[in-house]
Amino acid sequence: MNVSRSFGPQTVLDGVNINIPRGQTTVIMGPSGCGKSVMLKHIVGLLQPTGGEVWVEDQRIDTLRERDLRPIRLQIGFLFQLSALFDSMSVADNIAFPLIEHTNLTESQRRDKIHHALELVDLDGVENKLPAQLSGGQRKRVALARAIVLEPRIILYDEPTTGLDPIRSDGIDQLVNKLRRELGVTSVVVTHDMNSARKVAEHCFLLLNGKVAAQGTFEQLQQNPDFRVQQFLQGVYRRDDIEAERPSSPGQAASL
Ligand SMILES: Nc1ncnc2c1ncn2[C@@H]1O[C@H](COP(=O)(O)OP(=O)(O)OP(=O)(O)O)[C@@H](O)[C@H]1O
Numbered sequence: 001m002n003v004s005r006s007f008g009p010q011t012v013l014d015g016v017n018i019n020i021p022r023g024q025t026t027v028i029m030g031p032s033g034c035g036k037s038v039m040l041k042h043i044v045g046l047l048q049p050t051g052g053e054v055w056v057e058d059q060r061i062d063t064l065r066e067r068d069l070r071p072i073r074l075q076i077g078f079l080f081q082l083s084a085l086f087d088s089m090s091v092a093d094n095i096a097f098p099l100i101e102h103t104n105l106t107e108s109q110r111r112d113k114i115h116h117a118l119e120l121v122d123l124d125g126v127e128n129k130l131p132a133q134l135s136g137g138q139r140k141r142v143a144l145a146r147a148i149v150l151e152p153r154i155i156l157y158d159e160p161t162t163g164l165d166p167i168r169s170d171g172i173d174q175l176v177n178k179l180r181r182e183l184g185v186t187s188v189v190v191t192h193d194m195n196s197a198r199k200v201a202e203h204c205f206l207l208l209n210g211k212v213a214a215q216g217t218f219e220q221l222q223q224n225p226d227f228r229v230q231q232f233l234q235g236v237y238r239r240d241d242i243e244a245e246r247p248s249s250p251g252q253a254a255s256l
Pocket residue numbers: 007012030031032033034035036037038039081
């Protein structure tokens with residue numbers, strides 16, 4: 001994809017050109033508010049670019065109508081930043097939701113799929129619990145089970161380890177790797193967790209101020225001479241950087 005996106009006067013993505021290799025794990029990093037979630041939403045057609053194009057495999061998707069997007073969305077599992085489970089529905093019903101919506105499976109076939117998805121995320125025996133009865137890490141796993149239950153070929157993870165302790169984060173990282181290995185999926189992981197990026201990434205992109213500031217393997221990013229890249233990787237706080245992320249002027253947006 002090669003995308004620009006503004007919201008009113010604010011330019012969030014300013015010609016972000018990203019190629020995501022099939023069957024591999026690509027990590028997108030960048031400071032809070034730099035447009036990582038916005039980028040993922042372009043891949044499923046939840047947002048359209050104000051400039052540029054989005055391609056999924058061999059199809060340009062940013063110009064498709066809602067009806068034509070459906071079959072593409074079905075191939076993409078999306079783990080939302082805040083898990084987005086239905087609180088009043090059991091774990092099993094949460095995972096059944098996309099199956100009821102998009103397939104004609106019988107109840108027992110659905111039960112098998114739900115069981116298999118929970119097995120894949122290493123969660124057993126929680127089918128009848130409510131999301132509130134689970135830990136944060138377990139909720140992420142349930143959301144992931146829901147994202148994979150339709151057996152997508154592409155999985156988008158928005159901050160899968162944020163808010164989890166290091167052990168549970170490691171568990172999620174291992175899951176990302178396992179799903180890539182066992183299902184052969186193309187994965188895109190948005191994160192600012194450096195540990196996690198190191199463990200799952202085959203390829204990384206770092207977004208800064210609406211542009212790709214660096215790309216390559218995690219090790220290549222660590223060798224990148226750009227001081228902004230090093231500051232981000234090492235987590236050095238500078239007030240100037242935060243100032244620079246404030247909404248840009250209308251003049252800039254007009255130049256798109
Ligand atoms: N639907 C929208 N309407 C208006 N502005 C939006 C919309 N979605 C996102 N933005 C703006 O775009 C910018 C980038 O948002 P985004 O959620 O992509 O950040 P992010 O990189 O995912 O941050 P974080 O790491 O905190 O999740 C923010 O300034 C946000 O306010």
